[in-house]
Amino acid sequence: MEPISRFKPNHTQCGRTRREFLWQVGGGFAGLALIDLLSRDGFFASGAQAASLKRPHFPAKAKHVVFLFMNGAPSQVDTFDPKPALTKFNGTPYKGDLPVGSNSRPVGYLMQSPFEFKRHGQSGLEISSLFPHTAKFADDICVIRSMHTDTAAHASGCLQMNTGSILIGKPALGSWLSYGLGSENDSLPSFVVMTDPRGGPIGSASNWMAGYMPASSQGTLFRSTGAPLLDLATPEGLTDREQRKSLDLLERLNREHLASRAGESELAARIQSYELAYRMQTTASEVVGIDRETQQTRDMYGLDNKLTADFGRKCLITRRLLEKGVRFVQLYSGGGHMEDTWDGHTDCISNHKLHAGETDQPIAALIADLKRTGLWDETLLVWGGEFGRTPTSEGVGKPGRDHNWYGFSMWLAGAGVKGGQAVGATDDMGFKAVEEPCHVSDFHATILHLMGLDHTRLTYFYSGFNQRLTGVRGNVVQKVLA
């Protein structure tokens, strides 16, 4: 007799193997719970099998990531990278080898920052006057001043910061984390995105798509007001009781159907997905229902101030999402185009005052709140945009700054991060990363490392080879680690 093993698949994910099925039903969204339910139903030999899919490579410092995405690209020399020389040479031409700016926009002279930098905390980390609230946590913050990326266009820049590639169609960082670590909660997505009311980032959903991974690991757009998820609410005109009765009927019919088709795993999984969806209706609505928060909390996040209300609300919801075990939350500051984002082409000064003003207090409140609740010890905060801005003005005598991909700043704080320091440096003018340059792939490798994942081992077989978030690049920035 012919041995059946001859037909054993060679476990590429091009074909759909048993393992892949587990992943598909068990992916980011409410995944573990589904697998638990199926396990409890005796669907798998043991529940441990499913859980083993999601073990980190080594003990993780952080369990959650909050990515505060400053959409449009903040200027490093006005935020976290003080440059005294820029003041000295203010109004003179830039004398470097590399071309300044992008897309042949007019290049002006070097422009000093109008914002004063002061030392903060015990560490004396320098932060500009744009962030008086965040500066209170200077000792928690690790600024990387030597970031650089491969593009000076918003679309490809956002894609690279989010997916590691300037090309469209790759899974986002949050998708990789969902894929690598799974979900810690049974009724919420593991990768949540909240955009700015003025619009999404350029490239829209391609910034949080799952690319070649199953749809279950893609980012879920959460609204900070109203129903947070698409199709979350019971349709208009139906009471909760009617909804429940319809679901009960559906389940009964589906179970009868399954009874004569015993062992059909896909049919069983689909039955369970309706039960989870119903649970999610309640949980997700609860998370955005912040009415019961105290006035003190509202004040801390700036919810009653028009300037800070939106970002404050998102930060507060973020804390509540983390409490429920959501893995990755990404908040966008700025949306739509140009001045509605950090894209200060015409007037970087008032632009940054506005956007820093909207976000500074809420971010500080989130840090304080996470510390209060103890979540701080397991949460990694990431701040920054898709690239930086030029130390020169855009056009002579104008207050704008153009795109700059040769050097910019981002910061990390929280679990596993050595705060109160600045890593790497740009040149004297703040234009190009010169000391310990940190490419976006290095940045991603570092985030994965803090989450307990080795970026060279976190792979997904697709289109003929093992894909990685960091491609063929990436080195963990050791100095960041506590």
Next chain:
Amino acid sequence: MEKRLTFRVREYGLQSAAMVCGKFARGLSCLFLAQAALLSAADFARDIQPIFEARCHSCHSAKLQVRGFRLDGRAAALRGGDSGVPAVLPGDSAASPLFRYVAGLDPKIVMPPAGGRLTPQEVELVRAWIDAGAVWPERSGDSSAPDPILQRGVGHWSFQPIRKPAIPLVKNTGWVRNSIDAFVLARLEARGWSPAQPAAPGALTRRMYLDLTGMPPTLAEQDAFLKDGSPTAFDRLAETLLARPTYGERWGRHWLDLVRYAETNGYERDAIKPSVWRYRDYVIAAFNGDKPFDRFILEQLAGDEIPDSNAETLTATGYYRLGPWDAEPADPVEDRFDQLEDIVSTTSQAFLGLTLGCARCHNHKFEPLLARDYYSMVAVFNGLERPREGRDEFDLPAGTRAELHGLAKHEARIAPLSKEIEELRADFQTAHLKGDRSKLPPAARAAFLAPPAKRTDTDRQLIREHQKALNVELAGALPEETRAKIANLEAQIAVLRKATPDLPRAYMMHEPSPKPPATHLLLRGKAAARGPEVPPATPTILRKPDTATLEAPSAGGTSGRRLALARWLASPSNPLTARVIVNRVWQFHFGEGLVRTPNDFGVMGERPTHPELLDHLASWFVDSGWSVKKLHRLILSSNAYRMSRQSNAAYAAADPENRLLWRAPYRRLEVEAILDSMLAVSGQLNSKMSGPFMYPFVPKAALAGSSDPDKIWRPFDESDASRRTVYAHVKRSMIVPILEVLDFCDTTRSSARRLNTSVATQALTLFNGDFVNRQAAHFARRIASEAGSDPEAQIAHAWRLALSRQPTAAERAGMLSFLKFGKLEEMCRVIFNLNEFVYPD
């Protein structure tokens, strides 16, 4: 020690991804060259061999090949390592990586990595040896040492010619309706197994409707069919369904997945590709017309190069422009190679089932595919251009050569007339601004009068502000004489336009010259690191003497390379093409292909579960004139296709993945079939075919994630949005949420199969979302009007429409008690959510 070495080399390799500036390296090597003149040529055995043996062979010889490189034979040295770039270019030390690494000319890679550098004398010897032609006295067998990369493919099943296996003999001959059954049954009988029972007639009818048209049968169709009752009824049904236009709408969509079809470019502007929907219509028509698959290949890859090109075949070449396109690339040269990769990857996966795209930066990691092979394929497409530079995406007129010639002639006559009008207007504008009649501020007038190249930012600002006012002034002041002249010219243009052939427009690339630019192998895939030039050629592993280079005489003033490629692909002797497409057709009928990695027939792909059957079908397909419909008929008439989905505990335990095909497996309908079925059942389906895409309903909240929430989507028009889902707008930055959540394909690369996930968001969308609830309401109204007010009749009617069967007694009772309190449309919503609705028996 060896381990440490390996590690270090690997590190270097990774860093070297950012390759050195070639110019810098060449400049330095000139210094060395000057010194070199002092030394005489090196002798290999005396001078070079000892260096290689002492310093290189520990990592680069027969026992170990770090980064795939060995330096113990000339052939291997010329071949190079994983990068696919020759390590030694005889006569050109400056360009030879070996010399650059040992000379320290490459800031990222220095060889040897440990044990100290070569001495200056040794370096000089290596240089002199290479420049003198790298003479390497052959030891026996050295030059024919097989390339280890290509060795991987030796004997691999899919690279062998397609055979015509004998049809096996089986015991249970009664089960065999055609050759397929013999192959399937032979494998089952070898294990002592028997195939599943035939599916119930009602279930099989529904299965065939959904498979072939993506929608369930109507009541009349169910009645007619059940009345027939003859044994050949299903064969006739297959015939009927294959003849329906809805067949092409269903099967054309499968092809669109494979060619990464979408209607926008992605990236920042995500602009709509104009007229791209004509490609979609072309595909649907090709399936409906049963265009022979070899011709289908020719038209898409070389529709402009074939002798009988016309509007249809030019539209087919829209294939090349379907991929993502960045209007604002960070690096235009790299971007060009990204676009070529999109074409090479898609073509090699969709037609050949090979992952050639992985060989862009180095030889393929697993497959017998060289970086050279990749760039030889790039050379085939390198002559293609977008119709115009700049951000805008243009379409072009499509027609026969004679039609296009006629159009060009008319355009040539129109152009001077248009120019004359422009000049008249410009002259008058200048005169007007210089005179005293304009009321614009002097600065604005000066700005308009300044030559465009000399305008300042301020000028441009002023022009923006005052353009409207100027237009009003000009319109009022235009002298009667000029006005009449312009009117006369416009009339002449109108006459010419009327006489111009009215050609459809298509979205395509064009090849402007018979001489495409030279294509070079690129080191690590970087445009800046050019290696040797490569000819257009088929992959080495598949190469036969007569397909060494891909050149063919072209009728279109092009290189003919694509035509040569298409003919090679569409040739009966190509071992992959027919196997790959036959496998796809099988997959869309059975849920799994005979090869379960449909886009990967390489050594990493899965082997066929039924290799003889695959070859039988492939050769049968070619002999039948590459007719897809004939292949459908063969499959649909088999008992293998008509098996029930009933499981068998013993078989399931031994073969859980049904690799022996002991039953028909369950599989969920694709999202298009789910939505189209709901539209058909609710009675709302708008069967209008072809033409520009429609905009399905998208909740406002979903648009909020876009950077232009108000502009990207059209207001909801229910009648238009009720067309089949294949006509729904595919926008790369915002896939319609209900499609996305239900596992729509990846639109950025060839997608051979839909994923099938079961997640809670799908349940939310199908239970609470607008589309399903809207269709449930229509369905309820339809039932009430067609079945009257009796709940029992309503239930039976609903069941037959949605599931093509009568409800069971238990179902009837359950529904009756539900309807006592629940509304009819709530019941309809439940029906649309039933497992049975999306998992047909």
